[in-house]
Amino acid sequence: MKITDYNVLSDEELLALLHQDDVLSLQTIFNRYYKSLCQFSSVFTKEITASEVLIADLFIKLWDNRKQLEIRLLKPYLFQSAKNLSLNHLQKRKDPINLLKTTDLKESLKSGYLTPFEILTNRESQQRILSFINLLPQRQREVLLMSRIQQIDKSNIAPLLGITVRTVETTLYHAIKSLRILLSNQARKSS
Incomplete structure (x- = not known):
């Protein structure tokens, strides 16, 4: 039987075809997940180019390894693999994880929006917040970064992490609450 439209096939059907060396199934999986995997990976790497390379390597x-892989559910497998590759990439770089968007100094100075003092103050504030975000549990950190920094909608975060929208909302609430407590404790210590 000749398949004319791979896009209507389920992930399970595409996996079965992939095991049979069907290159069009890989292309369909790639088209279905590449963009969201790159976006997900960039939450960790903060570099879209690095994320694109990592996700290309994943595919x-x-x-x-299509013959050896025993994948039960394709989407969670892909996102977990993307997460692992992204974290490994960061470990290899041995750079601190940049969790907040940093101000592009050249653009800011050209446009005249920020003075050097404002840029310095902004960076110091970001670094302080970064240190507190790093103290949050991993899931809270992921949801907070995806929602507030990457501006990914809660309904899109849920499938990326394999959780419900309600769980995303609850996790985000707890992350923000914990962050506020950490920041207020720090403010009290400073004064």
């Missing part, structure tokens, strides 16, 4: 590995 190459998926194709190269």
